[in-house]
Amino acid sequence: MKSKLGILTLSAVLAMAFSWQVAARDLPEIEKAGALKVVTEDDYAPFNFIKDGKAEGFNKDMLDELRKYAKFHVDQSILPWTGLLASVSTGQYDMALTGAVVTDERLNVFNFTPPFASAQHYFVKRAGDTSLNTIKDLSGKKVGVQAGSALLARLPELKAMLEKQGGELGPVVQYQSYPEAYADLANKRLDYVINVVISVNDLVKEKPKVFAKGLAVSGPGYMAWPISKNSPELMKYMTKFMDHMRETGRLAELQKKWFGETYPNLPTVPITSAEQFHKLAGL
8 A cells, every 4th residue: 555655755845835835725715716626636545546436535535525514616636646735835726635644844835634544653564473562673673664754754753762672773675655665574575664554554454464563653643634824714614624524423433434443632723833743743
């Protein structure tokens, strides 16, 4: 399963954002136009994917709920992940409905809606590997992680956890995609792989005879929808929508349906700065 944590850095996005952010629309313009423009992808299970020719996933169901809630049309476009965030930063779309992980770098360009899922990092091992049962067992072992990702950026947390127990972080191998990393793990070229909890749960559910879920290797993390910093009224509107989903119990239903668990302790306010994010995540 691939990760949406940033195959590339946001350097290009930042450059475009600072020169084009003025193009972002806010709620009054959206209401006047009669349509909110959202962008999604179609190849990131369990968030957005195609099954038997039909759209499926958590964000597909959330989009259905948003269309019921909104008093204007919600127009959806589909793009590859590589262009998704840039299309929002430049004002081509008003927001992205995707499984985006909140990071310091992204907070330079976007504000994030109240989170809808945990993005805490866990390690994955081979099924039947009894040598990796604790964090200390990871000492000196070879780990796979996606290049340029939020997971790579927070690897120092695991390094500190290991050093506190007298261990050390082993060799780190970076991959352009998670299927490559998982293949190397299965073939014993790696000892473990790090990914967000939802992706780990999905992987183990799909291939329980090949992979097994390990322990958390980071503090809390969050998945949320990115919106331009020039659209504060839209953020207020989407925050009210998330309040509605949570208060009606529908958010918990969809979390259970697609992620296999609920997240009752997520922040209920937008995340708008690195300082706020660090406080929430205990960084």
